[in-house]
Amino acid sequence: MYENENPVFDNVDAYLEERLTPPDETLELTLNRQDEAGLPPMAVSPLQGAFLNILAKSVGARRILELGTFAGYSTIWLARALPEGGKVITLELQDVNADLSQRNFDDAGLADRIEIRRGPAEKSLNILINDGVKPFDFIFLDADKIRYPTYLDQILMLSRPGTLIIADNVIRNGRILDDSGKDPSIRGVRTFLDMLKDHPQLDCTALQTMGCKGYDGFAMMYVR
Structure with a gap:
């Protein structure tokens, strides 16, 4: 995550969080454990977590796929959007992150709604595809930016008409404009966005966030 050089951003977020996202011991504990484990502050913000929660509710999601569990903060927001019997499948490469996330899910009382699949996301996605699982209603992509183009092809095979897909960190502090190709993460996101242009299966947009x-942003895709 990029260093925030504008204190106004922090102050406005604090103002909005105070009014729109009430104190939540479970979510605060998840962030505290993330810090205690020495993990970088890569989780979505409270306002962004609430945004994902509202989006998932608005499409009536019962099956959610997340790429990139990290400490489980966004996963908890998504799982709370589910109705009875709903499920989040979340993919995580690092065992240390998966172990911490499972502890957070257990303490949040959401373990029955969340399944962590460990290992490279590309491999886990291929297993889901080959197993012929039911399509997902909502997909949150927040994993290795280098592989966003590969993930797009795979998650489309796990979608249906009406699936909503959200991809995080697509602005990269404005560095998305860098076409030198030297940064593999920027190269991956640029290729991903190029794939979205005139995509035959998708209606797409993007929102910059501050x-x-x-300074970053989301790409949003609706499967036709």
Whole structure:
């Protein structure tokens, strides 16, 4: 995550969080454990977590796929959007992150709604595809930016008409404009966005975000 050089962003986020996202011991504990484990502050902000929660509710999601569990903060927001019997499948490469996330899910009382699949996301996605699982209603992509183009092809095979897909960190503090190709993460996101242009299966847009997480943004895709 990029360093925030504008204190106004932090102050506005704090103002909005105070009014729109009430104190939540479970979510605060998740962030505290993330810090105690020495993990970088890469989780979505509270306002962004609430945004994902509202989006998932608005499409009536019962099956959610997340790429990139990290400490489980966004996963908890998504799982709370589910109705009875709903499920989040979240993919995480690092065992240390998966172990911490499972502890957070257990303490949040959401373990029955969340399944962590460990290992490279590309491999886990291929297993889901080959197993012929039911399509997902909502997909949150927040994993290795280098592989966003590969993930797009795979998650489309796990979608249906009406699936909503959200991809995080697509602005990269404005560095998305860098076409030198030297940064593999920028190269991956640029290729991903190029794939979205005139995509035959998708209606797409993107939103720039400025707040306590710095300057970044989401890409949003609706499967036709």
